[in-house]
Amino acid sequence: MIARIDAERLQGELDTLASFSDHPPPAVTRVVFGDMDLRARAYLKSLFADASLIVHEDPVGNTFARWTGANPSLAPIATGSHCDAIPNAGRFDGTVGVLGGLEAIRALQRAGFTPERSIDLILFTSEEPTRFGIGCLGSRLLASAVDHLVGETLTSGGQSLNQIRSSAGFPGSLADVPLRGGAYAAFVELHIEQGPILERERIDIGVVTAIAAPASFRLFVEGEGGHAGAVLMPDRHDAFLAAAEIALAIEAIARSSGSNDTVATTGVCELFPGAINSVPSRARLDVDVRDIDEARRDRVLLDIERASDTIAARRGVTVRREPINADPPAHCAPTIVDAIEGACNARGLRHRRMISRAYHDSLFMSRIAPTGMIFIPCRDGISHRPDEYAAPEAIARGAVVLADTLADLAAEGGRGEGLV
Numbered sequence: 001m002i003a004r005i006d007a008e009r010l011q012g013e014l015d016t017l018a019s020f021s022d023h024p025p026p027a028v029t030r031v032v033f034g035d036m037d038l039r040a041r042a043y044l045k046s047l048f049a050d051a052s053l054i055v056h057e058d059p060v061g062n063t064f065a066r067w068t069g070a071n072p073s074l075a076p077i078a079t080g081s082h083c084d085a086i087p088n089a090g091r092f093d094g095t096v097g098v099l100g101g102l103e104a105i106r107a108l109q110r111a112g113f114t115p116e117r118s119i120d121l122i123l124f125t126s127e128e129p130t131r132f133g134i135g136c137l138g139s140r141l142l143a144s145a146v147d148h149l150v151g152e153t154l155t156s157g158g159q160s161l162n163q164i165r166s167s168a169g170f171p172g173s174l175a176d177v178p179l180r181g182g183a184y185a186a187f188v189e190l191h192i193e194q195g196p197i198l199e200r201e202r203i204d205i206g207v208v209t210a211i212a213a214p215a216s217f218r219l220f221v222e223g224e225g226g227h228a229g230a231v232l233m234p235d236r237h238d239a240f241l242a243a244a245e246i247a248l249a250i251e252a253i254a255r256s257s258g259s260n261d262t263v264a265t266t267g268v269c270e271l272f273p274g275a276i277n278s279v280p281s282r283a284r285l286d287v288d289v290r291d292i293d294e295a296r297r298d299r300v301l302l303d304i305e306r307a308s309d310t311i312a313a314r315r316g317v318t319v320r321r322e323p324i325n326a327d328p329p330a331h332c333a334p335t336i337v338d339a340i341e342g343a344c345n346a347r348g349l350r351h352r353r354m355i356s357r358a359y360h361d362s363l364f365m366s367r368i369a370p371t372g373m374i375f376i377p378c379r380d381g382i383s384h385r386p387d388e389y390a391a392p393e394a395i396a397r398g399a400v401v402l403a404d405t406l407a408d409l410a411a412e413g414g415r416g417e418g419l420v
């Protein structure tokens with residue numbers, strides 16, 4: 001059985017998917033449960049149906065498209081990724097794993113392969129934190145890594161997640177989303193690297209061994225507002241300036257952690273009242289901190305806490321921190337890593353092991369199934385920008401490695417035989 005990828009068709013589908021965007025090309029903005037997300041989902045579901053996959057959706061909108069195996073009593077394996085995109089993003093983040101996963105399945109179908117285990121293609125809801133503040137919402141719920149009560153506590157524009165998802169056509173209780181242990185024998189996600197290593201080293205495939213530990217929190221600063229002309233400088237308690245100093249302290253703390261693996265980003269700053277002639281009385285920062293070393297990341301979080309308290313006291317403002325998430329790193333399963341490397345070797349592709357500094361739905365799928373990730377190079381390592389780019393040949397190579405890996409894991413007598 002030799003799977004062959006239809007690279008042209010896959011590119012055409014990536015182009016169509018990119019057209020569902022709130023911003024004009026080359027930018028892609030697709031916020032979960034927004035009109036463009038719903039149109040993208042409808043398009044993807046039509047493709048899944050064309051491939052004779054059986055589609056079902058859970059109450060948070062995670063979408064499962066199944067190719068039923070010869071032995072449905074065995075635990076299925078799965079692949080997939082997300083199709084939501086942060087504001088002003090590119091067209092390959094997540095989508096390569098969804099459409100590449102679909103093309104991998106179709107390539108296996110065309111090659112006449114019959115999987116022993118069923119193969120699910122999963123479209124995860126809200127991998128990006130744009131709308132509800134927390135990343136990997138769908139996979140987090142699947143893995144029981146967050147309580148189903150978030151349906152009421154997470155909000156966007158004054159509406160709860162529960163209200164928004166039911167208006168988007170996903171009713172039911174979030175308590176029904178978690179998967180039971182052993183629901184999947186394996187999970188493999190195809191994704192662009194979002195970093196420069198593969199391109200720089202001219203390597204076709206990255207075989208992910210671990211995913212860095214992400215954390216995020218909100219920081220609220222309360223100062224004193226007033227007239228921009230009338231309040232004298234020595235009398236000010238400007239919430240924005242305190243927030244700005246805290247953001248600079250966050251940068252300095254991350255830089256001095258002792259490792260380049262520590263990264264910290266203040267990606268959101270909201271000011272109140274937001275008028276040119278008014279001293280800001282309130283500021284909100286959204287901060288993202290990551291490291292492959294969880295203990296070091298937690299030390300950085302603690303240092304940020306201390307620094308923000310000190311700055312607040314000096315500037316006569318108050319700060320309140322609200323944690324969003326602090327997840328441990330994920331480790332990929334040796335069986336899946338071996339299967340991916342085996343597929344690369346059989347195809348004569350250059351590959352190397354690497355860690356993922358970005359998070360992915362695999363971070364949570366690894367809690368409930370042996371998990372691995374296939375990375376492909378992207379130009380200059382750029383991601384979360386409109387000029388994100390992965391070459392058609394690179395995508396096709398990723399999809400073929402995924403196809404061969406899925407075949408190995410789903411076949412009778414394959415590497416997946418020892419799995420649950």
Ligand code: GLV
Pocket residue numbers: 127128135357358359360
């Ligand atoms: C995923 O989009 C991430 O921020 O790592």
Ligand code: MN
Pocket residue numbers: 086093128384
């Ligand atoms: Mn992303």
Ligand code: MN
Pocket residue numbers: 082093094127191359360
């Ligand atoms: Mn992604």
